[in-house]
Amino acid sequence: MIIMKNFNVRNFTVLVVICAFAFVLVNSCKKANYTQTTTEDVNITGYLEKYPEQYSLMTQIINRSGTAGFLAAYGKYTLFTPSNDAINEWLKAKGKTTVDQMPVEELKDMIKYHLLPDTIATSRFTDGKLPQITLYGQYLQTGAKIQSGVSSYIVNKSAFVTKSNVRVGNGIIHVVDHVLAPATLTLAKSIEANARYTYFTQAFKETGFYDSLNVNGATVKDTTRRFQTVILESDSALKAAGFSTYASFKARYSKTGNPQSHSDSLWLYMAYHISTGPTYVPDIITTPAIYTLAPKEVITTKFEGQNVLLNEDEFNGVVEPGVLINRTYSDVTASNGVYHEVKKPFAIKVRVQTAVYWDVADQADLRSNPKWRGAASATIPLVANGASTLSGVIWNDPAKYTQAQNYEFAAVPNAVRKYNGSDFFNLSMGANILRAQWIELRTPMLVKGKYKVWICYNQNGSSVAFQVGVDIGRQGEQTLPNIVDFRQYLSSSGINSTTAALPSADALMLTNGFKRYMALTTETFGTLTGTNVANASGWDNQVGRLAGTVDIQTTDRHWIRLTNLTNGGSSAATYLDMIHFIPVDADQNYPRFSIQGVAFPKK
Amino acid sequence: MLAPPPKVSDKALTEWIFMHGELRADMIDAGAGVSVEEKDMFDNNIVAGSSLTSWSAYYRTINYCNTVLDYAPSVKDSDPTLTDAQLNAFRSEALTIRAMMYFYLVKTFRDVPLKLTSSAKDTDLEELAKSTSAEVLTKIVSDLKEAEAIAVSTYGSTVVNKGRVTKYTVNALLADVYLWMDNYTGCVAECNKVINSQLFSMQSANGSWYTNVFYNGSSTETIFEFNNQLSTGSVPNVFYNVILAPKKRYIASSYLITDAFVPDDVDPDRIVDIRADNFFRSNDFTITKWGTENPSYVNWQVYRITDVLLLKAEALAMQNDSGAEAIAIIEDIRLKRAAVKATGETPDPGDQDAIVDYILHERSREFAFEGKRWYDLLRVAKRTNYRRLNVLTDMIASTVSPAVQQSAITKFQDKNSHYLPISEAQLFVDPKLVQNPFYTK
Secondary structure, eight states: OGGGGGOOGGGHHHHHHHHHHHHHHOTTGGGOOOOOSSOOOOOHHHHHHHOHHHHHHHHHHHHHHTOHHHHHSSOOEEEEEEOHHHHHHHHHHTTOSSGGGSOHHHHHHHHHHTEESSOOOGGGOOSSBOSSOOTTSOOOBEEEEEETTEEEEEETTTEEEEEEEEEETTEEEEEESSOOOOOOSOHHHHHHHOGGGHHHHHHHHHHTHHHHTSSOGGGOSSGGGSSEEEEEEOHHHHHHTTOOSHHHHHHHHOOSSOTTSTTSHHHHHHHTTEEESOOOHHHHHHSSEEEBSSTTOEEEEEEETTEEEESOEEETTEEEOOEEBOGGGOOEEETTEEEEEESSOOOOOOOOOOOEEEETTOOHHHHTSTTTTOSSOEEEESEETTEESOTTEEESOGGGOOSOOEEEEOSSOOSSOOOGGGEEEEEOBSSSTTSBSEEEEEEEEEOSEEEEEEEEEEOOTTOOEEEEEESTTSTTOEEEEEEEETTOOGGGGSOOTTGGGSTTHHHHHHHTTEEOOBOBTTOEETTEEOOBOSSSTTTTSEEEEEEEEEEEOSSEEEEEEEEEOSSOOOTTOEEEEEEEEEETTSOSSOOBBOTTSOOBOOO | OOSOOTTOOOOOHHHHHHHHHHTTSSSEEEOTTOOHHHHHHHTTOOOTTOGGGOOHHHHHHHHHHHHHHHHHHHHHHHOTTOOHHHHHHHHHHHHHHHHHHHHHHHHHHSSBOOOOSOOOSGGGOOOOOOBOHHHHHHHHHHHHHHHHHHOOSOOSSHHHHHHSOOHHHHHHHHHHHHHHTTOHHHHHHHHHHHHHTOOOOOOOSSTTHHIIIIISOOOTTEEEEEOOOGGGTOOOOSHIIIIISTTOSEEEOTHIIIIITOOOSSOTTTSOOHHHHHHBOTTTOOBOTTOSSSSOOOOEEEEEHHHHHHHHHHHHHHSTTOHHHHHHHHHHHHHHTTOOGGGOOOOOTTOHHHHHHHHHHHHHHHTTTSSOHHHHHHHHHHHHHHTTTHHHHHHHHHHSOGGGHHHHHHHHTSGGGGSOOOOHHHHHHOTTOOOOGGGGO
């Protein structure tokens, strides 16, 4: 008679009346069973209590640590629970025989480290850290490992998941075969304790980074430094690179005599190996560049097949081999961050600022398409299924576009519209949301310094005018002063078809922020001859327009954005060919380009 | 079969065959309408709670077959005009379709409960334990042998011959089953029965090839198809929302243009593989093989003559001294499909692995989006105690998201992971079922 609990003595009369009615109406009311809960699901503690042969010790820990209250209540948790065997092993390692002998604080920490304030099924596990941090304040790291033909999820590289995705009323339980131990050492201590890294330990000490890597993350005021990521080079890798002793390594870099000075190359070298935030290998893969503690220096990242490469860059058409992350010795968690190891040493690359003549149609994702500069004319969409098809191009709202955004290649170039490499982006830009309001392109590697930015296009009266910006919405955002109006001919520079053939024409165009970027029929390079006419019909279709000067702060790939400023705009009327980044003090006029995609130097 | 029965909210059988045969392979990608569960399956991140592990559609069809097999003989009592031959023909169809469903189940889940009696009333329901895949395959083979003996060769009409089970459907299915069981001589023998019937041939590679074979269907190439044509009173196929609508769930993957249908390097406008542009649109990767209209009436192709030919080629390749014959079959198909030079390969007749790889590549072109790719890869990978597991691990290295790539590769080294889990709902209603051990931890 569960119902009766709800009545109190004062309502006894009422009770009698109701009972009388009940007896009259439903004679069998005594036997009815009522469920009082809304669901039969148990909560986390209930589940553990249901299988005491496996989890009785975890139940004891939860009770003793005083966490039973909230683990039994409603909520959204993920608990990694060790089995009894695992806890016994853990107790033994601590020199204890029962849970009662453990200090309450330690048990509390143990629970906190096994508990996440979110429901995370194995389908959200990655090769790196879990998307949520534990209540203890350190990330758990996941992966998969194969053992005699059976693969299992593994947590912190040490504990196998033996039973996963047990759904209970207030979350998810995963069973692990070892107690997870939070990292107790800081990055500095952890690296120091590892005999593979004596060079780096010494260098961290001498440059002063040892102290900043040796802090308790939770107490750091600067929240960006709560977790740090260190990329290490092992002693053997440095020895293989020719540094037989630490002294020789130090002598190679430290030139000022004071390694703690921020201008000392050893300080910069070590700073270049540290970044802020907990960056596990999958995070490295998905981020294009790691911002290091060395001022304005980034490490670029690349994912190729199964390899994670650092600083593998194409620079001026030459691929510079990068260094491989050694995944076996990476993703090592410390109390205030994570460290990785690379197979070969890498240092800040000292680069000389050079011009970048960038054909926007030369994108890695397009190059892998056999139609790209193939044997026949081809069109490859840049937006398909509401998303960009290229990793190097971003659009404002591609899901709404109905008008085509294409890459185009012409096997036989048009008589009056010529492009470098005979290919270009044929864009539908405009104010209407059916077209793109802006397009953002990821540049090739730009060495830090000041550049003049030239937008090279083919004129079309139905196109629009653009504001050009660099790294909009990102660090170091810059907007360039000149409006680049794709409706303008080269004659907008003030040169007309008569004066265009004069030797003075190029200089006059430059002063007004215009240039020819395609080679003329009078210009040759090897066996090739340019195809553009100096002043006959169609001479002014191909326009190089100066957008302004940009100050690039970090040597990295940047983003350049073209934003429409007009009310109009037609479909397939904006023909973007190249973008030139030329150092301010270099020749802005040459080289010029050709339908073969070859640069013609000045003669 | 072609649509869930009234008041049952489930996907149609064809959609399940498509999903289970393609999602974990490399020929389709996520479209704008893809669900989180589907994305997880693309990433080889599958949990038993996923709704994509349902086997109801297969078992529902099995129950239809069981009902026919249980009750058809009693019809003779009330209808004296039903001849034994007619009754046997009906039984052969039910046996074959049931075997076909169990074959899908074995390939997808490996060990499954073998239910051979109908569930026509509540008391027929029983809690069954799983049978091993070997037991199920043995039953499939014996059922098909029985069906072959009593099946008809023709129903007197081309469309019906393709849309209903004939002797040749049985032979084609049995060849497929034998190849899965690595019974190469059995496979070749079954293939020869189909080929030697002289009833099936490849159509020439002209402009109407797609229209004949797919759009209209029931062509000389088809051995068995699920008929979706309006003229036969059938229901349209299910693919509009899946692969054609603006928020489609799947699109063709880049594998199609980088590997399967590479353009010719001399004259890509005129020298084209007739399959390429008919199967998908290369500008936005929309899959067009199953029609472009809403609704679409294109038939679902289950077995075509090219399938039998390539099954035979693979069985030959696995036998000694038959490599040259296998290569000849592939080259003949490529000739009839105007395959371009760039996708040609020249394996050594003695190099089994190279020939099988060539067959896999040709199958990916011929049967793109027909729900066969994953099973083709798995069949090759599992052969000889998983000697060629790398076929799967290499594939997954290029298909899953980078952040879970290493886990996905490691998972694939556990052969249990190649089969889907039993869905939680099924485990709940049938306590005798035991979950695939990979998914319990």
